[in-house]
Amino acid sequence: MQLKNIMVRFLSLKNRSIISIRDLEREEIEIILKKAEEMEKVLSEGKNLETMKGKVLATLFFEPSTRTRLSFSTAMQKLGGSVIGFEGTQETSIAKGENLADTIKVVEKYCDVIVIRHPKEGAARFASEISKKPIINAGDGANQHPTQTLLDLYTIRRLKGRIENLNVTLLGDLKYGRVMKSLVYALAMFKANLTLVSPPSLEMPDEILEEIREKFNIKIFQTNDMLAGIRKADVLYVCRIQKERFPDPYEAEKIQRSFRITKEMIEQAKEDMIILHPLPKVTEIDQSIDFSEHAKYFEQAFYGLPVRMAIISLVCE
């Protein structure tokens, strides 16, 4: 019966929208990570695939992005497909007042899969209810960023060999950061040992912790002490203070200055500890750390490519 369920889910990734990490079962995530491994192999062999030949990916970025949009575009091209889309809304019909529903109804006729980033929370879910083509959420306000989480899981497993029982410390703005909200859920699903470090006013919302404690039955350690989190970490995952989501920018800058990882702090970390970051980073990690063996965020950014190739392939093929 269980095997049958897995098979049904496997088939159901085709034409499935990827909206929230909360929609995915562990088996489904495993399928994506496995496919990403295949894609990384293809990339390392310098091959280009033709599996998406004749298919079109639309990237609708209502909010600016560098990495996510570029990696989706490159992923589609590496699979032999082509890309259309826009970034920002200034020169589009949205600037004339068109709503998201109409934009999706038009764009879905031109393409086979849609990647969307939108400032409103729930926009991707809404788009998936309108579109007959699969929607991939590339960030909806402060809510979710599931493909980032999938590439984070891939990176951790790739560099550490496992996720289960690893000491993972999430450090930074845990209140507004959508990356952290998606990630903490997925790491709990994979039974990592979680430590959450944030400035006092930017702690992970209680309802998220309550949900993952209930669903996955794991313990989570919370602290405001950066060093405590760094010392025990196998993986230190840092994110920036989400300045744009703060009501008072001065307050955000003040926190940003005081919540910063220095070389001296990293000297107290485990020797094989790795530092990840969804990027862009600002001042939260001292630049000198970029050159240390611990810093793996640029490698992590690269893994976005095989993971997004995997996701496009699985929902489109």
Add this chain to the structure above:
Amino acid sequence: MNEKELLVRKIENGTVIDHIPSGKGLKVVEILKVGKDQDGSVIVLINAPSKKLGRKDVVKIENRELTKEETNKIALIAPNATINIIKDWEVVEKRKVSLPEILEGIIKCPNSNCITNSNEPITTKFVVEKKIPLKLRCWYCERVFSENEITI
């Protein structure tokens, strides 16, 4: 026939919703979408004396039998409401309301940045995660709200 009897007069066929908290009767009419397209009258009695509640509202809908799915929609604002189905002047079914698993188009999402609070053609949708104490998760922005945060 005295005036009091006139106010609460019986209906021949339809649905009577009793024990609605005082002041919520019109909201019940709004949620159930009963009104001008109705084949028959809709009677809303506001602030009637009640032994149980002190004061209560009553809604009577002529010529329409509301289903369980329909009447459960009012469970949030009238958790102790009694539903009476009337046929030929008699009560043929009496039931309580219970909170459904999903509430559509009833609550406004308190998150101002939720897509439901925009100019999109969209109906709000909440998943009931917990009944006591009440926890509702917005289907769209995925945030969880407790009873004191929501407005109906």
